[in-house]
Amino acid sequence: MSTLSIRHTLAALCAMVVALSAQASVVISSTRIIYPQPHKEVTVRLESRNQVPVLIQTWLDNGDEHSTPELADIPFVVTPPIFRMEPGKQQVVRVAYTGEGLPPAQESLFWFNVLEVPAQARGVQPSNQLQLAFRTRIKLILRPPGLPHGAEAAPAKLQWRRVSSAYGEAVEVFNPTPYLVTFERVEVQVAGQRHGRQAAASGAGNMVMPGARTRFDLPDLKAPPGATASVEFQTLDDFGVKVLHNAKVAP
Structure with missing residues (x-):
């Protein structure tokens, strides 16, 4: 041939x-x-x-x-x-x-x-x-060369806040860094209960690009999380290794 x-x-x-x-x-x-x-x-x-x-x-x-x-x-x-x-x-x-x-x-x-x-x-x-x-x-x-800090520091700099969507409660993450961040797992913790994000329909729903925002719908969370809500999430590093992080969720 x-x-x-x-x-x-x-x-x-x-x-x-x-x-x-x-x-x-x-x-x-x-x-x-x-x-x-x-x-x-x-x-x-x-x-x-x-x-x-x-x-x-x-x-x-x-x-x-x-x-x-x-x-x-x-x-x-x-x-x-x-x-x-x-x-x-x-x-x-x-x-x-x-x-x-x-x-x-x-x-x-x-x-x-x-x-x-x-x-x-x-x-x-x-x-x-x-x-x-x-x-x-x-x-x-x-x-590109010369980017600040390092890719491994990017997940700790992410900013999380509560939002509402057509599907109910959700959290939104903003990425102020120049690095792409890929998520393996996202769970919001409210009053000792864990609420996992809805499965992403595509690969784009599992990451947040530099300077961009990504929303994670929480289908089993029925009321807005309070001031003590936090998010536990896993990201994948340059080698595909899962790394666990915790952060506060802003109202």
Whole structure:
């Protein structure tokens, strides 16, 4: 199969594939990619745990889960973009930032995609073979040089307050730092009771961008929390490790 044919096949699959990382057999070496902006490139290691060869396509997008490589207009080059992985083998993918138009004083977020398509068995007609494509997406965070304090200090600087929404009581977090913060868990504590946030509909609902706000709905909290309310939350650090924090909730 020619490179052009592979591109067309994989591009078509991108349009209909569902992101099912739990079932994918090509494993990414990390849960997120931190790209220090002065670096010429960063590398991502993939490992195939398949029993058969697979075709892989890699690309970046800016948050659109339905993005395809042809539509993604972002300042990065991924090499190689398409390749074949044999069972049990590893592959290093290089990501290079081309240097255009991103904020110099805060982190920027992109998503690294891995599309995995099992190779067609020799001698089997395509119409007689069911092939499933799996796509995995992880965050790529571009970190400019010279940002104040450090990413690990950002969660303690978040500001929490009570708000109301169409769904009832909620808390809102404001991020005054230049770092993106990702949440694993958010619980408001009122009078000894814990009230967990409603599950996020997308990855954007699990984080707060620099200078932005995110709301967490609390469906089982039936009355406004009082002045003693606090929030216990877990964030994920640069290595994907869960870190526990506590903060007061402003009225």
